[in-house]
Amino acid sequence: MAADAARRSRPGPLLALGQIRYQLMLLLRSPLGFFITLIVPLLLLISLNVVHPPTAASMPGGLRYAQFLTPAVSAFCLLNACYVTTVTSMVLAREEGILKRLRGTPLPAWTYFCGRSGSALVTSLVSIGIIIATALVFFHVSIIWRAMGYFAAAAALGMMCFFLLGVAVTTAVPKTDAALPIAYGTVLPLAFISDVFFPAEHAPHWLYDLASAFPVAPVARAMEAAFNPATHSWPMPATGLLVVLGWSAAATAVIALRFRWEPSPIQ
């Protein structure tokens, strides 16, 4: 039918690109999102390094603290850009009725998720770029070029897993006010036990094992290893990879079963 031909929908990839642009624009205009993704990790890098850095003697393998902290804060960037921002902004979009309105248009659902994950990817890259550049210039960190592939691969795994977990967690957040406390309430304890701020070398065994059961530790440890001159092979153990993939699969299942486009019913 002629009318149907004229109504042939726009190509999905084009819509997906439009969604990435839309999400980035929203992030740039939201002071909270900007602060979380770009400023908080930078503040951490600088303050932890300047205020009271552990001496090289107390670091595993005699590594300089900045050499450890740079990839560690990069892992924290991933948590912020892919997990915290996803939880807060998607809950906001759902509760404001933005998701419901989008669902009433021809925009395919997958392009929306593309927009979300694409913007998480871009902000991750930008914030990690800022962290590494700052570390290079001010803390004289050295890049181990042969291990940069490991760094990128570990970061990619982290981005995927943290984004999926972020979307999955939105299904458990009832309202906008609760999003930020829940996001940071889950991320910060994990980050503390997962070598993101300090090396967990001296932590009790049970705490180390507990952290290893969650996806932050394997990703953070692999990214940190990629900045260690002693690293010569893929630094993520198979159990770590399984943990990351397992959490990703579980998050995907939760999204498939529980994700909703509608705001929570008014209490």
Place this chain on the structure above:
Amino acid sequence: MPVSACRPKASAHTSTALPTLVPPGAETSPLRGRDLPPERCPAGMIKGPTSLGVQPTSTEDDGMDGAPTVQPPAIVVERLRKDYGGLRAVDGVSFQVRRGEIYALLGPNGAGKTTTVEILEGHRHRTSGSVQVLGFDPGGGGRRFRERIGIVLQSGGVDAELTVREMVALYASFYARPRDVAATIEQAGLAGKRRVRVRALSGGQLRRLDLALALVGDPELLFLDEPTTGFDPNARRDAWEMIAGLRHGGTTILLTSHYLDEVQHLADRVGVMSHGHLVEESTPDALGGRDIAGTVVSFRLPTALPAAELPAGPWDLPDDRDGEVTMHTDEPTRVLFTLTRWAVGHGVELEGLTVARPSLEDAYLRITDDASAGGRSGR
């Protein structure tokens, strides 16, 4: 009478025929701009869904043999039911909406209006019954279905930090055949607010933006769920003007409301919902049979003449209290003619002469009260 004569708004819907949403000199009363169709269907003809089969709704040439195209109704709902757990929100509702028509679902909060509309929009799944919207089952209509509808939600759903232009352009980008962004903004009366962020818009302006977003995809069918709930009178008037403007573009509109004046002002036909049932379907003017029954004529009897002197006429016995006469009649024209001829003949003045119909509110309350009583006794 040919059915098509009841369809004055059956102009073909074209993507270029944009309605003027805000007429110049928008300070005029909305009531003045009522824009009633020149011919209204007689009440009896549209009382029930059974009289509404497939109807010729367009005189548009189909390009083949010059015969008018026959279009099926825009919406066909049959025995629709929706349960939430143990609660039956919609219970056996059936109705049809013709192309180009403004159909209102009227009812108190919790009557099932929004649930019904959300099923038609594809936002909710039904428990049972059949639903066809533009020939699609909205539950599985997918993108092709959503290309052709526009939805104005009860509230919100806009990004506060985007500008009006960015918002409308974003939504235009979702559609295969969108309207022009700048023209849509202008027609929504937001031309001066193009670069203003959404957060800075007033309530009435937000509603205009809502409508612009729903219209930018050039929909054939528009869903308006309580478009003016919580509005101040000015914002309501603005919204009414916009909706009335769409009538001319041939857009089919399904409206929900719990405001009687809104329905009276906008709708061609109205379905009254109560406790999940569609309890009456009518034109606003004929709701509760008020177009034909129960006209009240009253006046004060001249002191010089007792009630017994009144001429014979098609009325019940006058209720004479202190010279105040009130008559209920189904034939107000004949009553008035008889009365006034008599009064002029006797050289008396009928003081306080009034002719009144039961108000829409009276009719509506009676319908929903009856439905509530029926609903309660039935449980």
